[in-house]
Amino acid sequence: MESETSDQSLNLTASCIYSDRRSISGVTDVDQHVDSSLESECLTTKDDLALKKKSQETGPHLDGRCIYLVGMMGSGKTTIGQILSQLLHGYSFFDSDKLVEEAAGGATVADIFKLHGESFFREMETEVLRKLSRMYRLVISTGGGAVVEPINWKYMHKGIIVFIDVPLEVLARRITSVGTASRPLLHHGSSDSYVKVRVEPRESCKHLYQLFCRTLRQLSMLWKERSEAYNNAHVRVSLENMAAKLGQEDACHITPTQIAIEALVQCKSYLKKECNNVHLL
Secondary structure, three states: OHHHHHHHHHHHHHHHHHHHHHHOOOOOOHHHHHHHHHOOOOOOOHHHHHHHHHHHHHHHHHOOOOEEEEOOOOOOHHHHHHHHHHHOOOOEEEEHHHHHHHHOOOOOHHHHHHHHOHHHHHHHHHHHHHHHOOOOOEEEEOOOOHHHOHHHHHHHOOOEEEEEEOOHHHHHHHHHHHOOOOOOOOOOOHHHOOOOOOOOHHHHHHHHHHHHHHHHHHHHHHHHHHOOHHHHOOEEEEHHHHHHHHOOOOHHHOOHHHHHHHHHHHHHHHHHHHHHHHHHO
């Protein structure tokens, strides 16, 4: 009976990962996949129209302040940031990891970690956030580890900080579906890339399940180190809470558009409270 339960768990997890993988065919990064699907989106669906309306309502309250998106790796910050910047009048989008890569002469984040170490990367990341903090009308996607440096919060608090809170199991499934090569704190080696050779279906499922479990364990360790820091965010967008409100069993079915709508709702609510507090003073 225990073996049967284990098999069901393995098959279910592998099935979810395969499903993600089919939709990410040929793509090497989670956010890159969502970005490609974003290109074909048109403001025609109910959610798209709601997003446009919320952006028009929230934009004036921002008064040009930057929006910083924080969250664990794979939480979709880049995709959500691009959606928000396209809808908020006069706003542009920046990915702090990409800016660090540019400052490092085009080296990837993974290469910077490998050649110079994490502390060197963190110093460059802080310098990028320092420069961005002097600007206005930006939506900024930060790296997953940006929250570990207290000085970064000082810079980000000049804007509105939005924490994209995604369940760890959902993150593990997303990351496993594309491999961990671009995630230096998770990369286990060349064997992580999804299986490209012909193997028996059960062996392939077993490989995916093992990779999923390893990724989930490492994400859990990172979460323990960073979870308290996320309390510094002004706004929290919980996919678990969203799924419950929408009557969905799995948070992985929530779309980037729906997350962007919730982020705007939460931002507007925060800004109203902030304004009321100022009037009370």
